[in-house]
Amino acid sequence: MDFSDYVPSVSVDCVVFGFHQNQLKVLMLKLKHLNLWALPGGFIENNQSATIAADKVLKDRTGLEGIYQQQFHVFTDPERSQTSHIEQLISNDVLDKDVLGWFKNRFISIGYYALVEYSKVNKPEPDFLSEKCQWVSLDELPELMLDHEEIIKRAYVRLNQDLYQKPVGINLLPEKFTMPELQALYETILQKKIDRRNFRRKILSLNIIIDTKEKRMGSNNRAPIVYKFDKTKYHQVLKEGYHINLF
Amino acid sequence: MDFSDYVPSVSVDCVVFGFHQNQLKVLMLKLKHLNLWALPGGFIENNQSATIAADKVLKDRTGLEGIYQQQFHVFTDPERSQTSHIEQLISNDVLDKDVLGWFKNRFISIGYYALVEYSKVNKPEPDFLSEKCQWVSLDELPELMLDHEEIIKRAYVRLNQDLYQKPVGINLLPEKFTMPELQALYETILQKKIDRRNFRRKILSLNIIIDTKEKRMGSNNRAPIVYKFDKTKYHQVLKEGYHINLF
Numbered sequence: 001m002d003f004s005d006y007v008p009s010v011s012v013d014c015v016v017f018g019f020h021q022n023q024l025k026v027l028m029l030k031l032k033h034l035n036l037w038a039l040p041g042g043f044i045e046n047n048q049s050a051t052i053a054a055d056k057v058l059k060d061r062t063g064l065e066g067i068y069q070q071q072f073h074v075f076t077d078p079e080r081s082q083t084s085h086i087e088q089l090i091s092n093d094v095l096d097k098d099v100l101g102w103f104k105n106r107f108i109s110i111g112y113y114a115l116v117e118y119s120k121v122n123k124p125e126p127d128f129l130s131e132k133c134q135w136v137s138l139d140e141l142p143e144l145m146l147d148h149e150e151i152i153k154r155a156y157v158r159l160n161q162d163l164y165q166k167p168v169g170i171n172l173l174p175e176k177f178t179m180p181e182l183q184a185l186y187e188t189i190l191q192k193k194i195d196r197r198n199f200r201r202k203i204l205s206l207n208i209i210i211d212t213k214e215k216r217m218g219s220n221n222r223a224p225i226v227y228k229f230d231k232t233k234y235h236q237v238l239k240e241g242y243h244i245n246l247f
Numbered sequence: 248m249d250f251s252d253y254v255p256s257v258s259v260d261c262v263v264f265g266f267h268q269n270q271l272k273v274l275m276l277k278l279k280h281l282n283l284w285a286l287p288g289g290f291i292e293n294n295q296s297a298t299i300a301a302d303k304v305l306k307d308r309t310g311l312e313g314i315y316q317q318q319f320h321v322f323t324d325p326e327r328s329q330t331s332h333i334e335q336l337i338s339n340d341v342l343d344k345d346v347l348g349w350f351k352n353r354f355i356s357i358g359y360y361a362l363v364e365y366s367k368v369n370k371p372e373p374d375f376l377s378e379k380c381q382w383v384s385l386d387e388l389p390e391l392m393l394d395h396e397e398i399i400k401r402a403y404v405r406l407n408q409d410l411y412q413k414p415v416g417i418n419l420l421p422e423k424f425t426m427p428e429l430q431a432l433y434e435t436i437l438q439k440k441i442d443r444r445n446f447r448r449k450i451l452s453l454n455i456i457i458d459t460k461e462k463r464m465g466s467n468n469r470a471p472i473v474y475k476f477d478k479t480k481y482h483q484v485l486k487e488g489y490h491i492n493l494f
Contacts, residue, residue, distance in 0.1 A: 050323035076296045
């Protein structure tokens with residue numbers, strides 16, 4: 001492999017969040033022959049911004065273009081770069097030994113979190129170091145390589161903070177949803193119960209959702225209103241930001 | 248100069264905010280012989296984290312240790328690295344021409360914002376590329392090199408967002424202050440008037456300031472209470488974060 005096309009010492013790592021059955025999931029790769037998992041990641045081409053490099057990682061792993069992503073932190077601890085997993089991959093013939101020089105670089109990694117509708121990722125694709133790519137529950141993380149667990153934790157903290165300053169639902173929910181479903185998304189991310197009436201009032205005050213005039217027919221007598229996002233207003237509000245107090 | 252001790256292709260840039268006479272100021276360097284200004288910045292030693300590198304930049308320029316700083320964004324546009332100012336500094340004998348190789352690297356720069364009490368920075372120190380280091384008003388920025396204006400703008404946006412999620416006053420105000428002075432700091436950063444009673448109520452509810460039992464004697468009949476921060480509670484709240492709605 002030829003790494004001369006890439007910026008030395010810098011990588012990107014992507015924490016891809018999905019929401020399914022009231023659980024927050026993260027897209028993870030299992031390394032070949034090793035009992036070790038990793039975040040989707042990659043390097044930055046010489047003529048590429050880190051954001052474009054992250055877009056490519058996201059497209060390669062999920063098959064989807066234009067996934068919502070956001071840079072959240074750079075990981076620069078000089079001790080974070082270790083090569084033990086690379087050496088194991090070499091001894092298992094997954095990697096050629098001439099790549100060791102590149103991986104012996106100290107890497108500073110730019111963390112991105114991405115939000116994607118779980119059901120759209122039908123067939124996540126492993127990369128050349130991994131044997132599978134799949135969703136893992138945030139509260140059941142396997143053993144992760146390097147500082148990837150810390151990267152996920154930081155991404156989750158940032159996602160939490162961002163809930164108070166910008167909308168996130170359009171990326172994580174299906175096109176049509178009910179107020180209880182939107183509330184369940186917020187409660188799952190925040191790990192806290194929110195008062196139902198307060199939540200409804202705050203969300204409606206943002207003017208980003210539209211009543212579709214449909215009702216969700218369920219097994220009980222309640223038939224909650226089905227909403228969808230007003231895409232124009234959603235993206236306007238996403239750009240401007242806001243400050244809401246959810247509790 | 249020998250750059251082999253530094254991580255290639257990565258730099259740090261620091262936006263140092265100070266508050267003086269109801270204006271937000273930024274610490275800037277004027278390049279030698281050029282009509283061009285720059286942010287304090289530096290490179291990362293091979294065994295250093297970016298945060299430690301930023302600490303060193305802050306100490307070298309201000310003389311102060313332990314300045315509050317926070318990573319806010321990484322600037323990765325491949326077009327951001329230009330060498331025209333370096334070439335001019337070489338032709339003015341400020342730099343030796345053998346440094347050009349290092350500066351011809353594409354640089355990804357990690358942005359930190361720092362908050363410092365204006366009056367503590369008595370004698371800001373220029374670096375080897377600059378002839379002076381001084382405070383500049385945020386609304387009167389001179390011509391800046393590279394993307395440093397964008398870096399300042401982004402830092403300012405992040406500082407704005409952070410006002411809703413964590414306290415900042417201890418870094419920007421003198422030890423003792425009145426409620427109108429604290430409010431002026433918030434209003435200066437946010438560029439908006441805040442309702443006086445609402446502000447007072449929200450700030451007091453955070454439990455981070457203490458009534459010193461002193462009063463500020465002024466020219467009119469009002470003698471506002473003098474407060475100071477409860478350092479223990481302040482740092483606890485800073486760590487935990489919060490969400491307040493200032494308007």
